[in-house]
Amino acid sequence: MTAFLLERGPGSEETARQVRRLRARILFDHGRRPEFRTGPDAYADDQDLDYGAWHFVARHPNDGRPLGYVRLCLPEAGESFQTRAFMGAETYEAFLLDQGLGAAETFEHSRLVVEHRARKLGLGVHLNAVAIAAARHLGAKAMVGTSGTADGQDVFHSRFGFRPVQGTRRYVEQYTEDVVVMLYRAAEPSGEHDALVGRLQTALPGLVRPAHEMAGLLAGGQPARATVSSGVDPMTVAADHGTRDVWQPELFDLENPQEADAFEKLLGSGSVREVSDTIEAQLEELVTCREPGLRASPQGIAHAVAQQLAGREVHQYGSWAWYPWSGRLVHLLPREEFRLVRTDRNRGRIERPQQRHLLERRVGIIGLSVGSSAALTFAMEGIAGAYKLADFDALSVSNLNRLRAGVHHLGLNKCVIAARQMTEIDPWLDIEIYTQGLNDDVMREFFVGGHGPIDLLVEECDTPYVKLAAREIARELRVPVVMDANDRGLLDVERFDLEPTRPLLHGVLGDTTANDLADLTPQEQADVILAMVDRSRISAELEASITRIGTDLSSWPQLASGVALGGALTAEAARRILLGLPRPSGRFYTDLAVTTAAERSVSA
Structure with a gap:
């Protein structure tokens, strides 16, 4: 304005x-x-x-x-x-x-x-x-x-x-x-x-x-430098409407009279900071995704869009997604059409029947530091339509070296941040969050309660007790587990769905149970985690850092590149598992320092 x-x-x-x-x-x-x-x-x-x-x-x-x-x-x-x-x-x-x-x-x-x-x-x-x-x-x-x-x-x-x-x-x-x-x-x-x-x-x-x-x-030029959208401070909007911990968008179908009335009240509330309406471009993309040959014919596109609308007003077509934490209101295609267009470029790698199958799956993710990369990659790739996220921790400044978040997120629970980012990719995702983390009271509910049981677990937490307790339940319920260790590209896969008697963590801890790992000292926890990932195989950088933790290093060293790689590795494994494609149990390294070494080059 x-x-x-x-x-x-x-x-x-x-x-x-x-x-x-x-x-x-x-x-x-x-x-x-x-x-x-x-x-x-x-x-x-x-x-x-x-x-x-x-x-x-x-x-x-x-x-x-x-x-x-x-x-x-x-x-x-x-x-x-x-x-x-x-x-x-x-x-x-x-x-x-x-x-x-x-x-x-x-x-x-x-x-x-x-x-x-x-x-x-x-x-x-x-x-x-x-x-x-x-x-x-x-x-x-x-x-x-x-x-x-x-x-x-x-x-x-x-x-x-x-x-x-x-x-x-x-x-x-x-x-x-x-x-x-x-x-x-x-x-x-x-x-x-x-x-x-x-x-x-x-x-x-x-x-x-x-x-x-x-x-x-x-006459239709570019916005002036000093313009302000509504003059409404988004932080004021958030404070006014108690959105600090909200992660679920609200959806409006304007062909439903009650939702249309609620939509009008929202617009009149002063809470909407920004309106994004690109529905006409989305409709064009929809019809050309279905018929790529139309791209050469503007008249053909216009005719196909008119057929798609079937006499309905463009404003009422599809859904409006309201994101209260940012004050944004976004006009989108209906759910199935939106998802068809959003994942259209997956085809050739993930065909549409496979896409539909994946959207029927539910994934649990424990630990939303390293796990946040997995969560966002899964959401972008369409690996599941429902999620359960668990982490008790809030974002701090030192997390910003590896989490996709901004300074305005500081102090927010990591589950809330991840869930918001995921629903900004697909507002129809079914997401449940556990902001107190997992303990004995809610562990089993995380696997089988709430909106439904999970089909796969991504485990990325730092607490040895939770790591083992979660695997004990996963094995009992025959839920496959994948983990990225954030060092040397270590991907860990445990196919409890195919091997219900498989030793936890490939047997590296012997007969140790979760109860044996309760009440450990910080040093004991570090020793157990190193045993879980096989200390003899960790990188030289991590090995050299261990003795410095607590003296001149505040915690385990982690980089955004390693976290991003972990998201890719867990996504590839999860997709293959959920689609019934080959992905055996085991430990697999994608060590970038090794795979990009000079002797690995294939150039002349």
Whole structure:
């Protein structure tokens, strides 16, 4: 959203022309108000009120095209107010006197217009709110304006505290509908949107740009440097709505009346910081995924998209995903179509019947440091449609060397971070999180309870007791286990689904049970972990680091490259296991230092 004051001077005429053309094109509304079109592709809404007025434009965040507009006229132009012309000069002045208002403290709100394709996105709410915020900021005592009634615009304004003036409703030929005068007193709350108005009033200075910069932007140029989306701080949104630990998006199907109503309330809440609607491009991608030959025919694509829509409005097609932690609202294809397009490039490696099979599987992941790479890789590749994540730890600064997270995530539980990132890839994923980690009270539930039993376990935790206790249950329930040791690319696979009597961890701990590993000292824990991964095979760097841990090293050394490799290795193993392809039990090394050594080069 951008605000500018338009005054007569160099460059102002072109800005005024673009403003007027934008308004007139929207007001024309596909022929509903024919007087606003002056030619085949020419529109005009010339009003002297544009000069000396504040103008507010909402534009698309990616390509900068204008989507909506509202104007705030200052008292200096009071003799030209539309409200005064509509009521008649004497009646208008008597009205102000009756209301205890002076002309010098009464502003006019007018020309609220929103592009047809964007009318359900809440832009009208934000534009109306920013006009009220500006009037308050400029010291208005009251605002007046004329409001159409055919589409319930008068009812819309009443939600902001505007009240219709009795006896002023009448039919206006230019607008092809009844029009009524509305009054708002700035000292009163702005109805159900008062909180939004307050936030925008604070953000208003950051929206202002010089008027001479606006002509190109109104013609569809790139966003101005200082524009602010809604003026709403996403951290304020999170704090206001208690989203600190939320990881599940909310989905809306606008063909469902109840969900459509909830969607409208969300848009009017002031919580939506950013709207992303690329549904038209998604539809084109959908039809060309199904028929790649269409890519050479724009007309063929348009015909296929029209068939796909089957008469439905583009705005209502598919689903809208609301991510409360970021304030983003995203328009997406329906679930099955979205997943078909999202995994289309998997084909040739993972065919569609295999993709559908994988989406029916549920994976458990214990430990979301190294395990976060596995979780995100699985989600991207479509290895499962449901997940259980377990980790008691919160993100700290020292985790940022290997976890895909940002500084705004510090202090958040690692399960929450991973689940958010996964649902931002696919909002339909079924994810359960265990933010207290796993202990004897919830261990079995993790395997068989909740939304259903897991089909495979990825184990990446640092606690020897949990590592062994989880394997004991996995073997009992015949659940395969994969692990990446984050050193030398060690992939560990235990096919308890095929070998229910197989020794845990390939027998490296002998007859040791989980109970034997309870209450270990830190040094004992380190010794057991080294035994689990076979100390004789660890890298020289890790071997040299062991004696330094607790002195000049705070913990085990780990790198993002090793964690990323672990995500790839566990994903490859899990995919093959879940698809019934060969992947035997055992230990396998993908040591990058070895595989990329000079003697391994195959170049001439």
